[in-house]
Amino acid sequence: MKLTKNIPARTIERMVLYKRLLSDLLSKGQKTLFSHQLAALAHNTPAQVRRDIMTIGHEGSPHKGYDIASLITRITAILDGSKDRSIALVGVGNLGRAILSYFTYRHPGLTIVAAFDTDDSKVDRVISGCRCYHIREFESKVKELDINVGIITVPATQAQAVTDMMVAAGIRGILNFAPVPLKVPDTVCADRIDIASSLEKLAYFADHLKQHE
Amino acid sequence: MKLTKNIPARTIERMVLYKRLLSDLLSKGQKTLFSHQLAALAHNTPAQVRRDIMTIGHEGSPHKGYDIASLITRITAILDGSKDRSIALVGVGNLGRAILSYFTYRHPGLTIVAAFDTDDSKVDRVISGCRCYHIREFESKVKELDINVGIITVPATQAQAVTDMMVAAGIRGILNFAPVPLKVPDTVCADRIDIASSLEKLAYFADHLKQHE
DNA sequence: TTGTCTTTGTGAGTCACTTCACAGTAAGTA
DNA sequence: TACTTACTGTGAAGTGACTCACAAAGACAA
Numbered sequence: 001m002k003l004t005k006n007i008p009a010r011t012i013e014r015m016v017l018y019k020r021l022l023s024d025l026l027s028k029g030q031k032t033l034f035s036h037q038l039a040a041l042a043h044n045t046p047a048q049v050r051r052d053i054m055t056i057g058h059e060g061s062p063h064k065g066y067d068i069a070s071l072i073t074r075i076t077a078i079l080d081g082s083k084d085r086s087i088a089l090v091g092v093g094n095l096g097r098a099i100l101s102y103f104t105y106r107h108p109g110l111t112i113v114a115a116f117d118t119d120d121s122k123v124d125r126v127i128s129g130c131r132c133y134h135i136r137e138f139e140s141k142v143k144e145l146d147i148n149v150g151i152i153t154v155p156a157t158q159a160q161a162v163t164d165m166m167v168a169a170g171i172r173g174i175l176n177f178a179p180v181p182l183k184v185p186d187t188v189c190a191d192r193i194d195i196a197s198s199l200e201k202l203a204y205f206a207d208h209l210k211q212h213e
Numbered sequence: 214m215k216l217t218k219n220i221p222a223r224t225i226e227r228m229v230l231y232k233r234l235l236s237d238l239l240s241k242g243q244k245t246l247f248s249h250q251l252a253a254l255a256h257n258t259p260a261q262v263r264r265d266i267m268t269i270g271h272e273g274s275p276h277k278g279y280d281i282a283s284l285i286t287r288i289t290a291i292l293d294g295s296k297d298r299s300i301a302l303v304g305v306g307n308l309g310r311a312i313l314s315y316f317t318y319r320h321p322g323l324t325i326v327a328a329f330d331t332d333d334s335k336v337d338r339v340i341s342g343c344r345c346y347h348i349r350e351f352e353s354k355v356k357e358l359d360i361n362v363g364i365i366t367v368p369a370t371q372a373q374a375v376t377d378m379m380v381a382a383g384i385r386g387i388l389n390f391a392p393v394p395l396k397v398p399d400t401v402c403a404d405r406i407d408i409a410s411s412l413e414k415l416a417y418f419a420d421h422l423k424q425h426e
Numbered sequence: 427t428t429g430t431c432t433t434t435g436t437g438a439g440t441c442a443c444t445t446c447a448c449a450g451t452a453a454g455t456a
Numbered sequence: 457t458a459c460t461t462a463c464t465g466t467g468a469a470g471t472g473a474c475t476c477a478c479a480a481a482g483a484c485a486a
Contacts, residue, residue: 009414010472010474012418013414016409036433043394043395051474053435062434062483094311094314098311099408110409172419181255181256188419189418193411199298200292204225205222206386208219223442247463259464263466264466274451274464
Protein backbone atom coordinates (compact mmCIF):
# COMPACT_ATOMS: atom_id res chain seq x y z
CA MET A 1 0.00 0.00 0.00
CA LYS A 2 3.03 2.26 0.26
CA LEU A 3 4.87 1.69 -3.01
CA THR A 4 6.04 5.24 -3.48
CA LYS A 5 7.85 4.43 -6.69
CA ASN A 6 6.26 6.91 -9.10
CA ILE A 7 3.41 5.42 -11.04
CA PRO A 8 3.40 6.52 -14.68
CA ALA A 9 0.59 8.80 -15.84
CA ARG A 10 -0.60 6.30 -18.42
CA THR A 11 -0.99 3.68 -15.74
CA ILE A 12 -3.00 6.08 -13.60
CA GLU A 13 -5.30 6.75 -16.54
CA ARG A 14 -5.88 3.06 -16.97
CA MET A 15 -6.45 2.67 -13.24
CA VAL A 16 -9.35 5.08 -13.42
CA LEU A 17 -10.82 2.99 -16.20
CA TYR A 18 -10.16 -0.30 -14.43
CA LYS A 19 -11.86 0.99 -11.34
CA ARG A 20 -14.99 1.82 -13.24
CA LEU A 21 -15.05 -1.47 -15.12
CA LEU A 22 -14.41 -3.49 -11.98
CA SER A 23 -17.11 -1.66 -10.06
CA ASP A 24 -19.60 -2.54 -12.77
CA LEU A 25 -18.58 -6.17 -12.56
CA LEU A 26 -18.76 -6.21 -8.81
CA SER A 27 -22.26 -4.77 -8.82
CA LYS A 28 -23.25 -7.57 -11.15
CA GLY A 29 -22.07 -10.05 -8.57
CA GLN A 30 -18.80 -11.13 -10.16
CA LYS A 31 -16.16 -11.81 -7.53
CA THR A 32 -13.01 -12.50 -9.45
CA LEU A 33 -11.49 -12.09 -12.92
CA PHE A 34 -8.44 -12.88 -15.01
CA SER A 35 -6.11 -10.47 -16.66
CA HIS A 36 -7.39 -11.37 -20.11
CA GLN A 37 -10.95 -10.54 -19.08
CA LEU A 38 -10.07 -7.10 -17.82
CA ALA A 39 -7.94 -6.61 -20.92
CA ALA A 40 -10.93 -7.36 -23.12
CA LEU A 41 -13.04 -4.79 -21.29
CA ALA A 42 -10.36 -2.12 -21.34
CA HIS A 43 -9.30 -2.92 -24.92
CA ASN A 44 -5.72 -3.65 -24.12
CA THR A 45 -3.58 -6.73 -23.57
CA PRO A 46 -3.40 -9.20 -20.68
CA ALA A 47 0.29 -8.44 -20.26
CA GLN A 48 -0.54 -4.75 -19.90
CA VAL A 49 -3.13 -5.48 -17.26
CA ARG A 50 -0.80 -7.70 -15.27
CA ARG A 51 1.97 -5.15 -15.46
CA ASP A 52 -0.37 -2.40 -14.30
CA ILE A 53 -1.58 -4.43 -11.36
CA MET A 54 1.98 -5.28 -10.49
CA THR A 55 2.88 -1.61 -10.66
CA ILE A 56 0.35 -0.68 -8.02
CA GLY A 57 1.64 -3.48 -5.83
CA HIS A 58 -1.33 -5.77 -5.93
CA GLU A 59 -1.41 -9.44 -6.75
CA GLY A 60 -3.71 -12.21 -7.81
CA SER A 61 -3.48 -15.95 -7.67
CA PRO A 62 -2.69 -18.07 -10.69
CA HIS A 63 -5.91 -19.98 -10.63
CA LYS A 64 -8.55 -17.70 -9.29
CA GLY A 65 -7.22 -14.56 -10.93
CA TYR A 66 -7.72 -11.24 -9.16
CA ASP A 67 -10.19 -10.57 -6.40
CA ILE A 68 -12.34 -7.76 -7.71
CA ALA A 69 -13.29 -6.21 -4.39
CA SER A 70 -9.77 -5.99 -3.05
CA LEU A 71 -8.45 -4.75 -6.35
CA ILE A 72 -10.97 -1.91 -6.32
CA THR A 73 -9.94 -1.10 -2.77
CA ARG A 74 -6.32 -0.98 -3.79
CA ILE A 75 -6.92 1.21 -6.82
CA THR A 76 -9.09 3.54 -4.78
CA ALA A 77 -6.34 3.84 -2.21
CA ILE A 78 -3.83 4.65 -4.93
CA LEU A 79 -6.07 7.29 -6.46
CA ASP A 80 -6.81 8.76 -3.06
CA GLY A 81 -10.42 8.28 -3.96
CA SER A 82 -11.23 8.01 -0.32
CA LYS A 83 -11.34 11.71 0.21
CA ASP A 84 -14.02 13.56 -1.71
CA ARG A 85 -12.59 15.98 -4.18
CA SER A 86 -13.83 19.53 -4.26
CA ILE A 87 -13.55 21.15 -7.66
CA ALA A 88 -13.99 24.73 -8.86
CA LEU A 89 -15.08 25.73 -12.34
CA VAL A 90 -14.27 29.11 -13.84
CA GLY A 91 -16.20 30.33 -16.87
CA VAL A 92 -19.92 29.67 -16.88
CA GLY A 93 -20.48 29.76 -20.63
CA ASN A 94 -22.00 27.03 -22.74
CA LEU A 95 -19.31 24.53 -22.09
CA GLY A 96 -19.05 25.40 -18.43
CA ARG A 97 -22.76 24.93 -17.94
CA ALA A 98 -22.70 21.62 -19.79
CA ILE A 99 -19.96 20.37 -17.52
CA LEU A 100 -21.84 21.54 -14.45
CA SER A 101 -24.95 19.67 -15.47
CA TYR A 102 -22.89 16.66 -16.44
CA PHE A 103 -21.59 16.53 -12.90
CA THR A 104 -24.87 17.07 -11.07
CA TYR A 105 -25.51 13.40 -10.87
CA ARG A 106 -22.31 13.43 -9.01
CA HIS A 107 -19.49 11.26 -10.09
CA PRO A 108 -18.16 9.22 -7.24
CA GLY A 109 -15.75 11.34 -5.27
CA LEU A 110 -15.77 14.28 -7.64
CA THR A 111 -17.96 17.29 -6.97
CA ILE A 112 -17.92 20.74 -8.48
CA VAL A 113 -18.62 22.78 -5.40
CA ALA A 114 -18.36 26.29 -6.82
CA ALA A 115 -18.50 28.05 -10.17
CA PHE A 116 -17.07 31.48 -10.97
CA ASP A 117 -17.66 34.10 -13.63
CA THR A 118 -17.34 37.84 -14.13
CA ASP A 119 -20.81 38.19 -15.58
CA ASP A 120 -23.12 39.69 -12.93
CA SER A 121 -26.16 38.05 -14.49
CA LYS A 122 -24.68 34.69 -13.48
CA VAL A 123 -23.27 35.60 -10.11
CA ASP A 124 -25.21 34.37 -7.08
CA ARG A 125 -27.45 32.14 -9.15
CA VAL A 126 -27.47 28.39 -8.73
CA ILE A 127 -26.79 26.65 -12.01
CA SER A 128 -27.30 22.89 -12.24
CA GLY A 129 -27.08 22.64 -8.51
CA CYS A 130 -23.88 24.63 -8.27
CA ARG A 131 -23.66 28.09 -6.80
CA CYS A 132 -22.02 30.72 -8.99
CA TYR A 133 -19.80 33.40 -7.46
CA HIS A 134 -18.03 36.45 -8.78
CA ILE A 135 -14.48 35.61 -9.66
CA ARG A 136 -13.14 38.08 -7.13
CA GLU A 137 -14.31 35.69 -4.44
CA PHE A 138 -12.24 32.89 -5.90
CA GLU A 139 -9.39 32.78 -3.45
CA SER A 140 -11.54 32.98 -0.34
CA LYS A 141 -13.91 30.27 -1.58
CA VAL A 142 -11.01 28.00 -2.47
CA LYS A 143 -9.79 28.28 1.07
CA GLU A 144 -13.22 27.95 2.60
CA LEU A 145 -14.22 24.88 0.59
CA ASP A 146 -10.79 23.23 0.49
CA ILE A 147 -10.66 23.13 -3.31
CA ASN A 148 -7.49 21.98 -5.01
CA VAL A 149 -8.58 21.18 -8.56
CA GLY A 150 -9.90 23.72 -11.04
CA ILE A 151 -11.61 23.58 -14.42
CA ILE A 152 -11.07 26.39 -16.92
CA THR A 153 -13.83 27.05 -19.46
CA VAL A 154 -13.10 30.66 -20.31
CA PRO A 155 -12.08 32.07 -23.72
CA ALA A 156 -8.49 31.54 -24.75
CA THR A 157 -7.55 35.15 -24.16
CA GLN A 158 -8.31 34.89 -20.46
CA ALA A 159 -7.09 31.39 -19.80
CA GLN A 160 -3.59 32.27 -18.66
CA ALA A 161 -4.83 35.02 -16.36
CA VAL A 162 -7.30 32.65 -14.74
CA THR A 163 -4.57 30.07 -14.42
CA ASP A 164 -2.29 32.48 -12.64
CA MET A 165 -5.09 33.34 -10.28
CA MET A 166 -5.72 29.67 -9.59
CA VAL A 167 -2.09 28.98 -8.93
CA ALA A 168 -1.91 31.94 -6.59
CA ALA A 169 -4.94 30.64 -4.72
CA GLY A 170 -3.26 27.30 -4.17
CA ILE A 171 -4.93 25.11 -6.81
CA ARG A 172 -2.76 22.09 -7.60
CA GLY A 173 -4.47 20.57 -10.64
CA ILE A 174 -6.00 22.38 -13.62
CA LEU A 175 -8.16 21.01 -16.40
CA ASN A 176 -8.07 23.48 -19.25
CA PHE A 177 -10.63 23.57 -22.06
CA ALA A 178 -9.22 26.67 -23.69
CA PRO A 179 -7.22 26.05 -26.85
CA VAL A 180 -3.95 27.42 -25.49
CA PRO A 181 -1.22 25.71 -23.52
CA LEU A 182 -0.88 27.09 -20.02
CA LYS A 183 2.26 28.05 -18.21
CA VAL A 184 2.24 26.68 -14.68
CA PRO A 185 4.95 26.17 -12.08
CA ASP A 186 6.01 22.56 -11.78
CA THR A 187 4.27 22.25 -8.45
CA VAL A 188 1.01 22.35 -10.39
CA CYS A 189 -0.33 19.82 -12.84
CA ALA A 190 -2.22 21.07 -15.91
CA ASP A 191 -4.05 19.11 -18.56
CA ARG A 192 -5.64 20.42 -21.71
CA ILE A 193 -8.76 19.11 -23.41
CA ASP A 194 -9.09 20.72 -26.79
CA ILE A 195 -12.04 19.50 -28.77
CA ALA A 196 -11.10 21.25 -31.98
CA SER A 197 -7.59 19.85 -31.87
CA SER A 198 -8.86 16.37 -31.21
CA LEU A 199 -11.14 16.63 -34.19
CA GLU A 200 -8.35 17.81 -36.44
CA LYS A 201 -6.15 14.96 -35.33
CA LEU A 202 -8.98 12.55 -35.93
CA ALA A 203 -9.66 14.00 -39.35
CA TYR A 204 -6.03 13.43 -40.20
CA PHE A 205 -6.02 9.79 -39.14
CA ALA A 206 -9.43 9.18 -40.67
CA ASP A 207 -7.69 9.59 -44.00
CA HIS A 208 -4.19 8.50 -43.27
CA LEU A 209 -4.66 5.14 -41.70
CA LYS A 210 -3.28 2.59 -44.00
CA GLN A 211 -2.57 0.32 -41.05
CA HIS A 212 -2.15 2.99 -38.44
CA GLU A 213 -3.38 2.30 -34.88
CA MET B 214 5.15 17.64 -49.75
CA LYS B 215 4.94 13.89 -50.30
CA LEU B 216 6.85 12.45 -47.31
CA THR B 217 4.64 9.41 -46.80
CA LYS B 218 6.74 8.14 -43.92
CA ASN B 219 4.16 7.86 -41.12
CA ILE B 220 4.06 10.92 -38.92
CA PRO B 221 3.63 10.01 -35.24
CA ALA B 222 0.35 10.93 -33.56
CA ARG B 223 2.11 13.14 -31.04
CA THR B 224 3.68 15.15 -33.81
CA ILE B 225 0.29 15.60 -35.45
CA GLU B 226 -1.14 16.91 -32.19
CA ARG B 227 1.63 19.45 -31.94
CA MET B 228 1.13 20.41 -35.57
CA VAL B 229 -2.44 21.40 -34.84
CA LEU B 230 -1.18 23.59 -32.03
CA TYR B 231 1.65 25.05 -34.09
CA LYS B 232 -0.75 25.94 -36.84
CA ARG B 233 -2.92 27.90 -34.46
CA LEU B 234 -0.01 29.66 -32.82
CA LEU B 235 1.58 30.52 -36.14
CA SER B 236 -1.67 31.83 -37.56
CA ASP B 237 -1.97 34.18 -34.60
CA LEU B 238 1.54 35.42 -35.19
CA LEU B 239 0.98 35.86 -38.88
CA SER B 240 -2.14 37.90 -38.29
CA LYS B 241 -0.09 40.14 -36.04
CA GLY B 242 2.26 40.77 -38.91
CA GLN B 243 5.16 38.57 -37.88
CA LYS B 244 6.82 36.98 -40.89
CA THR B 245 9.39 34.65 -39.45
CA LEU B 246 10.39 32.92 -36.22
CA PHE B 247 13.00 30.71 -34.63
CA SER B 248 12.54 27.28 -33.11
CA HIS B 249 13.02 28.62 -29.61
CA GLN B 250 10.23 31.14 -30.08
CA LEU B 251 7.73 28.56 -31.21
CA ALA B 252 8.91 26.31 -28.41
CA ALA B 253 8.16 29.01 -25.86
CA LEU B 254 4.64 29.44 -27.22
CA ALA B 255 3.94 25.73 -27.35
CA HIS B 256 5.67 25.05 -24.04
CA ASN B 257 8.14 22.56 -25.36
CA THR B 258 11.79 22.60 -26.41
CA PRO B 259 13.55 24.06 -29.44
CA ALA B 260 14.89 20.62 -30.30
CA GLN B 261 11.38 19.24 -30.32
CA VAL B 262 10.19 21.99 -32.62
CA ARG B 263 13.04 21.49 -35.04
CA ARG B 264 12.52 17.74 -35.08
CA ASP B 265 8.81 18.21 -35.72
CA ILE B 266 9.41 20.58 -38.59
CA MET B 267 11.97 18.21 -40.00
CA THR B 268 9.46 15.36 -39.71
CA ILE B 269 6.95 17.10 -41.90
CA GLY B 270 9.65 17.80 -44.45
CA HIS B 271 9.91 21.54 -44.06
CA GLU B 272 12.98 23.61 -43.49
CA GLY B 273 14.11 26.99 -42.31
CA SER B 274 17.29 28.91 -42.74
CA PRO B 275 19.88 29.26 -40.01
CA HIS B 276 19.66 33.00 -39.80
CA LYS B 277 16.13 33.94 -40.62
CA GLY B 278 14.51 30.98 -38.94
CA TYR B 279 11.28 29.62 -40.38
CA ASP B 280 8.99 31.47 -42.73
CA ILE B 281 5.66 31.54 -40.95
CA ALA B 282 3.41 31.69 -43.97
CA SER B 283 5.01 28.80 -45.78
CA LEU B 284 5.17 26.74 -42.60
CA ILE B 285 1.43 27.22 -42.11
CA THR B 286 0.87 26.18 -45.68
CA ARG B 287 2.91 23.07 -45.18
CA ILE B 288 1.19 22.10 -41.96
CA THR B 289 -2.19 22.72 -43.50
CA ALA B 290 -1.25 20.48 -46.40
CA ILE B 291 -0.17 17.74 -43.99
CA LEU B 292 -3.37 17.98 -42.02
CA ASP B 293 -5.46 18.05 -45.18
CA GLY B 294 -6.92 21.21 -43.81
CA SER B 295 -7.61 22.29 -47.34
CA LYS B 296 -10.80 20.34 -47.59
CA ASP B 297 -13.53 21.36 -45.21
CA ARG B 298 -14.41 18.64 -42.79
CA SER B 299 -18.01 17.67 -42.30
CA ILE B 300 -18.74 16.28 -38.88
CA ALA B 301 -21.77 14.55 -37.39
CA LEU B 302 -22.75 14.65 -33.73
CA VAL B 303 -24.89 11.96 -32.12
CA GLY B 304 -26.58 12.65 -28.80
CA VAL B 305 -28.07 16.09 -28.33
CA GLY B 306 -27.97 16.22 -24.54
CA ASN B 307 -26.29 18.87 -22.46
CA LEU B 308 -22.81 18.12 -23.62
CA GLY B 309 -23.89 17.65 -27.21
CA ARG B 310 -25.62 21.03 -27.23
CA ALA B 311 -22.61 22.71 -25.65
CA ILE B 312 -20.36 21.32 -28.34
CA LEU B 313 -22.76 22.42 -31.05
CA SER B 314 -22.81 25.96 -29.76
CA TYR B 315 -19.06 25.91 -29.28
CA PHE B 316 -18.71 25.14 -32.96
CA THR B 317 -21.21 27.66 -34.28
CA TYR B 318 -18.58 30.29 -34.63
CA ARG B 319 -17.09 27.74 -36.91
CA HIS B 320 -13.60 26.59 -36.37
CA PRO B 321 -11.56 26.85 -39.52
CA GLY B 322 -12.20 23.79 -41.62
CA LEU B 323 -14.32 21.98 -39.06
CA THR B 324 -18.09 22.12 -39.24
CA ILE B 325 -20.71 20.06 -37.51
CA VAL B 326 -23.18 19.69 -40.33
CA ALA B 327 -25.73 17.41 -38.71
CA ALA B 328 -26.83 16.29 -35.26
CA PHE B 329 -28.75 13.14 -34.43
CA ASP B 330 -30.90 11.95 -31.56
CA THR B 331 -33.71 9.55 -30.83
CA ASP B 332 -35.77 12.10 -28.93
CA ASP B 333 -38.58 13.35 -31.15
CA SER B 334 -38.71 16.65 -29.33
CA LYS B 335 -35.28 17.42 -30.74
CA VAL B 336 -35.68 15.97 -34.21
CA ASP B 337 -36.14 18.48 -37.02
CA ARG B 338 -35.27 21.42 -34.83
CA VAL B 339 -32.27 23.59 -35.50
CA ILE B 340 -30.03 23.78 -32.46
CA SER B 341 -27.19 26.29 -32.42
CA GLY B 342 -27.34 26.51 -36.16
CA CYS B 343 -27.21 22.78 -36.68
CA ARG B 344 -30.13 20.74 -37.93
CA CYS B 345 -31.11 17.77 -35.80
CA TYR B 346 -32.29 14.54 -37.43
CA HIS B 347 -33.65 11.27 -36.13
CA ILE B 348 -30.90 8.77 -35.79
CA ARG B 349 -32.51 6.45 -38.29
CA GLU B 350 -31.54 8.94 -40.96
CA PHE B 351 -27.89 8.72 -39.98
CA GLU B 352 -26.57 6.61 -42.80
CA SER B 353 -28.33 8.49 -45.56
CA LYS B 354 -27.23 11.88 -44.21
CA VAL B 355 -23.66 10.71 -43.87
CA LYS B 356 -23.67 9.79 -47.53
CA GLU B 357 -25.50 12.92 -48.59
CA LEU B 358 -23.26 15.32 -46.69
CA ASP B 359 -20.00 13.42 -47.14
CA ILE B 360 -19.34 13.09 -43.43
CA ASN B 361 -16.43 11.01 -42.23
CA VAL B 362 -15.90 12.12 -38.64
CA GLY B 363 -18.40 11.60 -35.84
CA ILE B 364 -18.80 12.85 -32.27
CA ILE B 365 -20.49 10.64 -29.69
CA THR B 366 -22.22 12.37 -26.77
CA VAL B 367 -24.69 9.67 -25.77
CA PRO B 368 -24.83 7.81 -22.44
CA ALA B 369 -22.29 5.06 -21.91
CA THR B 370 -24.81 2.29 -22.39
CA GLN B 371 -25.50 3.33 -25.96
CA ALA B 372 -22.03 4.36 -27.02
CA GLN B 373 -20.97 1.06 -28.54
CA ALA B 374 -24.21 0.69 -30.47
CA VAL B 375 -23.82 4.18 -31.90
CA THR B 376 -20.23 3.40 -32.76
CA ASP B 377 -21.20 0.28 -34.65
CA MET B 378 -23.76 2.29 -36.56
CA MET B 379 -21.17 4.93 -37.39
CA VAL B 380 -18.68 2.36 -38.57
CA ALA B 381 -21.34 0.70 -40.72
CA ALA B 382 -22.17 4.07 -42.25
CA GLY B 383 -18.56 4.61 -43.25
CA ILE B 384 -17.36 7.02 -40.58
CA ARG B 385 -13.57 6.87 -40.28
CA GLY B 386 -12.87 8.92 -37.16
CA ILE B 387 -14.82 8.97 -33.90
CA LEU B 388 -14.51 11.31 -30.96
CA ASN B 389 -16.12 9.65 -27.96
CA PHE B 390 -17.25 11.51 -24.86
CA ALA B 391 -18.81 8.49 -23.20
CA PRO B 392 -16.79 6.97 -20.38
CA VAL B 393 -16.29 3.60 -22.07
CA PRO B 394 -13.64 2.45 -24.49
CA LEU B 395 -15.03 1.64 -27.91
CA LYS B 396 -14.32 -1.35 -30.05
CA VAL B 397 -13.65 -0.30 -33.61
CA PRO B 398 -12.07 -2.07 -36.58
CA ASP B 399 -8.54 -0.90 -37.26
CA THR B 400 -9.69 0.96 -40.34
CA VAL B 401 -11.32 3.43 -37.99
CA CYS B 402 -9.66 5.79 -35.57
CA ALA B 403 -11.33 6.42 -32.20
CA ASP B 404 -10.39 8.85 -29.47
CA ARG B 405 -11.93 9.21 -26.06
CA ILE B 406 -12.37 12.39 -24.05
CA ASP B 407 -13.45 11.53 -20.55
CA ILE B 408 -13.81 14.51 -18.29
CA ALA B 409 -14.32 12.53 -15.11
CA SER B 410 -11.26 10.43 -15.79
CA SER B 411 -9.18 13.49 -16.53
CA LEU B 412 -10.26 15.02 -13.24
CA GLU B 413 -9.40 11.89 -11.31
CA LYS B 414 -6.00 11.76 -12.91
CA LEU B 415 -5.49 15.41 -12.11
CA ALA B 416 -6.60 14.91 -8.53
CA TYR B 417 -4.00 12.18 -8.21
CA PHE B 418 -1.17 14.30 -9.53
CA ALA B 419 -2.34 17.33 -7.60
CA ASP B 420 -1.27 15.43 -4.51
CA HIS B 421 1.48 13.23 -5.79
CA LEU B 422 3.74 15.64 -7.50
CA LYS B 423 6.97 15.76 -5.66
CA GLN B 424 8.79 16.69 -8.81
CA HIS B 425 6.45 15.07 -11.25
CA GLU B 426 5.85 16.78 -14.65
C1' DT C 427 1.62 -39.21 -5.58
C1' DT C 428 2.62 -37.42 -10.29
C1' DG C 429 1.09 -35.03 -14.35
C1' DT C 430 -1.47 -31.63 -16.93
C1' DC C 431 -3.52 -27.17 -17.41
C1' DT C 432 -4.09 -22.36 -16.67
C1' DT C 433 -2.75 -18.17 -15.18
C1' DT C 434 0.25 -15.08 -12.63
C1' DG C 435 4.69 -12.23 -11.95
C1' DT C 436 8.53 -10.43 -14.11
C1' DG C 437 13.38 -10.00 -16.37
C1' DA C 438 14.71 -8.88 -20.67
C1' DG C 439 13.89 -7.22 -25.20
C1' DT C 440 11.76 -3.98 -28.25
C1' DC C 441 9.85 0.01 -29.87
C1' DA C 442 8.70 4.91 -30.27
C1' DC C 443 9.51 9.27 -29.00
C1' DT C 444 12.57 12.86 -27.04
C1' DT C 445 16.77 15.07 -26.11
C1' DC C 446 21.65 15.85 -26.74
C1' DA C 447 25.28 17.74 -28.94
C1' DC C 448 27.65 19.15 -32.73
C1' DA C 449 28.77 19.81 -37.73
C1' DG C 450 27.18 22.84 -41.22
C1' DT C 451 25.88 27.36 -42.75
C1' DA C 452 24.26 32.04 -43.62
C1' DA C 453 24.64 36.90 -42.14
C1' DG C 454 27.09 40.52 -40.30
C1' DT C 455 31.54 42.77 -39.42
C1' DA C 456 35.85 44.59 -40.60
C1' DT D 457 39.21 37.93 -47.22
C1' DA D 458 38.68 35.74 -42.60
C1' DC D 459 36.22 35.87 -37.99
C1' DT D 460 32.28 35.77 -35.04
C1' DT D 461 27.68 34.70 -33.95
C1' DA D 462 23.29 32.35 -33.87
C1' DC D 463 20.73 29.29 -35.69
C1' DT D 464 19.29 24.93 -38.24
C1' DG D 465 19.39 19.81 -39.38
C1' DT D 466 20.35 15.46 -37.73
C1' DG D 467 23.00 11.08 -36.16
C1' DA D 468 23.29 9.04 -31.97
C1' DA D 469 22.21 8.39 -27.25
C1' DG D 470 18.76 8.35 -23.84
C1' DT D 471 14.18 7.51 -21.81
C1' DG D 472 9.93 5.50 -20.83
C1' DA D 473 6.35 2.55 -21.88
C1' DC D 474 4.81 -1.85 -23.88
C1' DT D 475 5.28 -6.67 -25.07
C1' DC D 476 7.35 -11.22 -25.01
C1' DA D 477 8.11 -15.32 -23.22
C1' DC D 478 8.89 -18.26 -19.61
C1' DA D 479 9.58 -19.89 -14.70
C1' DA D 480 6.69 -20.61 -10.70
C1' DA D 481 2.51 -22.08 -8.56
C1' DG D 482 -2.22 -23.49 -7.47
C1' DA D 483 -6.05 -26.60 -8.91
C1' DC D 484 -7.72 -30.63 -10.39
C1' DA D 485 -7.54 -35.50 -11.92
C1' DA D 486 -6.48 -40.16 -11.36
